Amino acid sequence: MSATQEHRSLLGRRTVVAAVGAAGAAAALTACGGSDDAGGSDTVEQPGSGGDKQGGAVLAATADIPEGGGVVFAQQKVVVTQPKPGEFKAFSSTCTHQGCAVKDVSAGTITCPCHNSTFDAATGSPTGGPATQPLPAREITVEGDSIRLA
Numbered sequence: 001m002s003a004t005q006e007h008r009s010l011l012g013r014r015t016v017v018a019a020v021g022a023a024g025a026a027a028a029l030t031a032c033g034g035s036d037d038a039g040g041s042d043t044v045e046q047p048g049s050g051g052d053k054q055g056g057a058v059l060a061a062t063a064d065i066p067e068g069g070g071v072v073f074a075q076q077k078v079v080v081t082q083p084k085p086g087e088f089k090a091f092s093s094t095c096t097h098q099g100c101a102v103k104d105v106s107a108g109t110i111t112c113p114c115h116n117s118t119f120d121a122a123t124g125s126p127t128g129g130p131a132t133q134p135l136p137a138r139e140i141t142v143e144g145d146s147i148r149l150a
Contacts, residue, residue: 011129016100024045054123057076057149059140060146065081065084067084069081070082072102074101077094077105078091078092078093078138078140079093079102079110080140084122088140090140091137095115096117096136097130098114098115100114100115108121108122109121110135115131117131117139
């Protein structure tokens with residue numbers, strides 16, 4: 001085979017490989033593309049919500065949240081507290097210091113295990129460092145004995 005024929009053969013193979021690669025990339029981009037359908041693939045329903053129009057998924061029963069304490073819901077990234085009897089508060093469970101998840105709520109204090117930041121269970125305000133910013137409030141609704149994310 002002459003040098004010219006070998007060069008043409010090599011170019012032909014490169015062209016085919018490039019074309020196949022481009023076709024594969026186009027197919028992948030098409031598969032990842034969005035849909036104009038209102039209920040498209042981006043719609044995710046929380047377990048237990050059943051499409052309920054009264055608010056978000058039920059997090060807990062009111063009886064599950066101890067007075068003066070609280071419960072961390074890791075999947076929903078929320079902590080629900082009961083600072084006083086019948087008063088329920090909710091905050092982001094992500095510590096404002098370095099983004100660790102808070103783990104414990106007792107005696108009116110929310111504690112982050114990473115660097116021992118503490119927060120007031122009634123307000124989310126920091127009570128001990130190194131965190132200096134409060135935990136952002138999250139909206140909940142209490143209906144009967146159920147607590148839901150709003």
